[in-house]
Amino acid sequence: MKKLRVAVLYGGRSGEHEVSLQSAASVINHLDRDRFEIVPVAIDKQGRWHLNDVSLIQGKKSLPVFKDAPRIVLPPDSAATGALISLGGSGEAKAIDVVFPVIHGPLCEDGTIQGLLELADVPYVGCGVLASAVAMDKEVAKRLARDAGLPIVSYVSLRQEHWRKEKRQVAERVEKNLGYPVFVKPANLGSSVGVQKVKEAGDLTTALANAFQYDVKVLVEVAVDAREIELSVLENPDSGADPLVSVPGEIEPNHEFYSYEAKYLDEKGAALIIPAKLDADQIRRVQDIGRKAFLSMECEGMARVDLLLDRTSEKLFFNELNTIPGFTSISMYPKLWEASGISYTELLSRLVDLAISRHKRKKALVREFHV
């Protein structure tokens, strides 16, 4: 059988560029070589696409972005059907069968790349434009989750222009509605960039000013003294059937919360506990929230759903949904599937197959209308 050519996109123009280099290294090392031929495509921090030689990056823990590797583009032109075109005219066009975006954060995971892949008419792994965009915006995601009957923490959503004009009124509103402590976070970011815990009124303005550097919309949420529970969700290959959910895992940060430092700078920043120590009823409730969150945001392919479990009341809250979760071999998403009986390599094969069958389903839709 002819091997499928999988373009693995990595790097990207976001604060999570470095995380992507590690996730993609792991994906490339685990993709089934009997079924797939790998085409590694690095997106540098300026947004330029480079075609890399797989033999130079195989076996690495973090992928390099070679600046002198040939530049390529994916034209937003369905006639080219998934051909990577070389810039500078030297190389030939390289046809690809499917794209696996292993990039995190804004301009990567938020529907923008997915939009380009739709225009180029090439199958791609993971959520489509709508779910990607919705899940990236923590506030819109919460609204959809709430609409599906899922519990969320109380929050206030602030716009930069409003906050600049009425800082004092905004602080009063936060105090009146939420009290302290609160979490302040940019609406559209990840990796805990700009996320701060504020314990008293005097620190709110500084935290907001910091968060507004990263986004024009900022959320202020009640801080829950919570255990952090995560769950992996996978689209059901039986189209239309309920998505598959993994066993839940738990993150135990060794910092005040699961900050950027705890995630990436401190090697012992957090422990991953798989499976999470929960009773049968809690597991059932966590999985139910995971399934409903995936469906409420109209996800496709995969998502990792993050929840908060209040230590005192034992209430569960939906916190956020990540459409391109971390994919290193020690990351929660693949680890939870391993613990649930799906190996890393099998998981990747399933994701590619899901991408191809979704593309086929969409292709069958009528695009022109004649009376």
Ligand SMILES: Nc1ncnc2c1ncn2[C@@H]1O[C@H](COP(=O)(O)OP(=O)(O)O)[C@@H](O)[C@H]1O
């Ligand atoms: N409302 C909250 N209550 C308690 N902890 C929170 C709350 N919101 C965020 N946190 C802490 O901050 C971390 C990062 O926030 P999160 O909303 O998950 O953003 P990110 O997309 O950057 O991961 C969480 O993993 C958790 O440790």
Ligand SMILES: [Mg+2]
């Ligand atoms: Mg998070």
